Amino acid sequence: MSFLLTRLFSTDIGIDLGTANCLVYVRDLDRLVLNEPSVVVRQVNTHEVRYVGARAKEMLGKTPVNLEAIRPMKDGVIANFEVTEAMLREFIQKALRQVPWYRRLLPPRVVIAVPSGITEVEIRAVKDSSKRAGAGMVKLIEEPMAAAIGVGLPVSDPCGSMIVDIGGGTTEVAVISLGGIVYSDSIRVGGDELDEAIMQYMRKNYNLMIGVLTAERIKIAIGSAYPVRDEMKMEVRGLDMNGHVPKTVTITGEEAREALQEQVRSIAEKVHAVFEHCKPDLAADLVEHGIMLAGGGAMLVGLDKLLTEETGLPVFVADEPLNAVAKGTGLMLTEEELWDHNEN
Ligand SMILES: Nc1ncnc2c1ncn2[C@@H]1O[C@H](COP(=O)(O)OP(=O)(O)OP(=O)(O)O)[C@@H](O)[C@H]1O
Ligand SMILES: [Mg+2]
Numbered sequence: 001m002s003f004l005l006t007r008l009f010s011t012d013i014g015i016d017l018g019t020a021n022c023l024v025y026v027r028d029l030d031r032l033v034l035n036e037p038s039v040v041v042r043q044v045n046t047h048e049v050r051y052v053g054a055r056a057k058e059m060l061g062k063t064p065v066n067l068e069a070i071r072p073m074k075d076g077v078i079a080n081f082e083v084t085e086a087m088l089r090e091f092i093q094k095a096l097r098q099v100p101w102y103r104r105l106l107p108p109r110v111v112i113a114v115p116s117g118i119t120e121v122e123i124r125a126v127k128d129s130s131k132r133a134g135a136g137m138v139k140l141i142e143e144p145m146a147a148a149i150g151v152g153l154p155v156s157d158p159c160g161s162m163i164v165d166i167g168g169g170t171t172e173v174a175v176i177s178l179g180g181i182v183y184s185d186s187i188r189v190g191g192d193e194l195d196e197a198i199m200q201y202m203r204k205n206y207n208l209m210i211g212v213l214t215a216e217r218i219k220i221a222i223g224s225a226y227p228v229r230d231e232m233k234m235e236v237r238g239l240d241m242n243g244h245v246p247k248t249v250t251i252t253g254e255e256a257r258e259a260l261q262e263q264v265r266s267i268a269e270k271v272h273a274v275f276e277h278c279k280p281d282l283a284a285d286l287v288e289h290g291i292m293l294a295g296g297g298a299m300l301v302g303l304d305k306l307l308t309e310e311t312g313l314p315v316f317v318a319d320e321p322l323n324a325v326a327k328g329t330g331l332m333l334t335e336e337e338l339w340d341h342n343e344n
Contacts, residue, residue, distance in 0.1 A: 010136060010298050011099045013092065016113050016146070016331030017126070019295060020071045020191060021318040022053075022087065022109045023323065024080070025330035028103060033095045035258055040083045041069045052090040061211040075188040076143075076170040077122045078114035083281055088133035091184030096134075107136030109297035109339060111329045113146040114186045124290030128295070137339065139333055143167075143325055144174030144184055150328030151318040160278070160285035163309075164271055165215055165325065166297025168192050171209050171267050173274055175282060183277045187270050190296050193263050194219050201259035202238065206249050208239035219300070222255040225264045226309075275311075294324035318325025 009117045012027035017038070024034040036053030043050060044066055051059065060069045073084035080277035110130055114123065123140060130138045135230040145155070165172045168191040168277050175241075195215040202208045202215075214236060222232045231253035240247040270302050271291065275283055290313050293304060299319040307315045318324050 004171075006106060006273065007304070009102055011096065011103040011108045012111070012333040013095055013108045014111045014113075014316070014326060014333050015091070016086075016143075016326040016329060017073065017086075018167055019071070019076050019170070019327070021322065022091055022165060022325035024091055025326050025333070026095055026224065027330065027333040028099055028100060030330075032323060032330070033098050035323075035326075038073050038087065039069060039071050040087050041067050042067050043085070043087075046214070049083075049086045052087055056322065060213055060262075064090050064113075065262060074169060076167065076186075076190075077118055078125050080124060083134050085129045087207040088130055088135075092130075092134045099152075102231070104216055107134060109137045109139075109333075110135040111141055111332050113137045113325045113329050114140050115186055116142040116144055116172055116174065116181065117186045139339070140208055141329060142174075142181060142184070144172045145176065145181060146328030147172075147318075147324040147334065148174070148176050148292070148328065149331050150324035151291060151294055151325065154219070159289070160282035161289060162274065162286050162291045164267075164295075166190055166295040166300075167292065168296065171270060171295075171297065173270050175274060175278060175286070177282060177285075182282060183274060185270060185273065185277075186248075187266060189266050190265050190295070191216070191219070194223070194260050194297070194300070197263050198256065198259045199253070200251075202251075203241065205255075206251075207241045208236070208238040208247055208249055209241055210236060212236065215230075217258055219260065222251070222253045223260055223332065223337050225257070225260065226251060226305040227257070228253065228301060262298075264306065267297075267303075268307060271307055272310055287313060288295045290316055292318060294318040296320045296322050 014021040014025035026033050039058035040058040041051040041056040051213045072080040078084045095287045127138045147165045148163040160177045172186040184226040198215040222234045298317045
């Protein structure tokens with residue numbers, strides 16, 4: 001079909017299909033139209049989808065027996081195809097409802113950001129799921145590249161830029177120069193592992209079982225990667241493991257930091273390892289321009305300080321770290337040559 005007709009009767013959508021959050025950008029509206037947790041609640045017996053997104057996340061750990069709350073993405077990739085597809089369908093339809101009717105006559109062209117290390121099988125799975133969820137042409141772009149573009153790093157320049165995207169499932173580090181990824185690596189450690197570390201800490205030190213949402217709240221409210229001046233405290237409610245009764249304890253910021261220490265360390269080591277793989281001139285660029293942090297994990301208090309101390313480089317946190325990848329996919333949509341090769 002001719003290029004003009006496609007442009008007129010369809011719309012272009014950029015998706016950050018994240019482990020924790022899914023964001024959708026619509027080219028014609030030039031903005032993010034949707035930002036929801038990647039969670040689905042469905043009927044246990046019929047698999048009928050009941051809630052998707054924010055409503056569904058609130059229900060994690062609280063569903064009655066006939067419902068199950070599922071996070072279909074794990075470690076940055078699809079863990080449950082059926083549920084991912086249902087979620088994507090819901091999000092794509094929701095985005096399309098915001099564009100004029102004639103822009104819905106043809107299926108949307110979709111750009112999806114995926115982790116840089118995913119396998120061919122995983123790539124196929126993302127493409128197939130998106131198509132079954134209503135997408136027309138689907139292109140995948142590597143998350144670190146999307147994040148770098150989204151935060152406005154000069155990716156096309158002959159100058160090394162370093163981006164660290166700390167998401168829910170993975171942390172990806174990448175050095176980009178001349179429009180391509182020079183080096184990238186990722187670990188399956190992100191916000192989810194930090195939450196898990198807090199849950200373990202509470203079990204070990206207080207005999208207290210807490211839910212995953214409580215752990216996330218602790219991390220965000222009082223967690224840190226580096227000592228802060230005014231350490232905070234927080235009351236935590238959970239289930240006592242001995243008596244199996246509800247119990248409340250108070251934990252301090254220092255304790256939360258201790259709980260997160262090991263995972264934070266493995267993130268810092270990944271960042272550090274980049275320099276072993278960098279050519280001298282690229283390393284020199286990084287020393288000058290520093291490291292940019294994106295993804296929700298970038299907001300962990302003191303992570304920038306810790307990484308500065310570890311690497312000796314200036315470290316910056318992106319303005320809207322949670323939106324970086326989606327913004328990048330949105331900007332990619334306007335690159336017409338992206339759509340030139342019809343390989344899928
Ligand atoms: N203020 C904060 N401090 C620390 N962590 C935070 C903060 N706000 C959000 N997070 C964490 O950020 C994570 C979500 O980040 P993000 O949306 O970038 O992940 P994602 O893109 O869905 O995951 P991935 O890229 O791994 O697939 C969650 O684990 C969340 O708990
Ligand atoms: Mg992400």
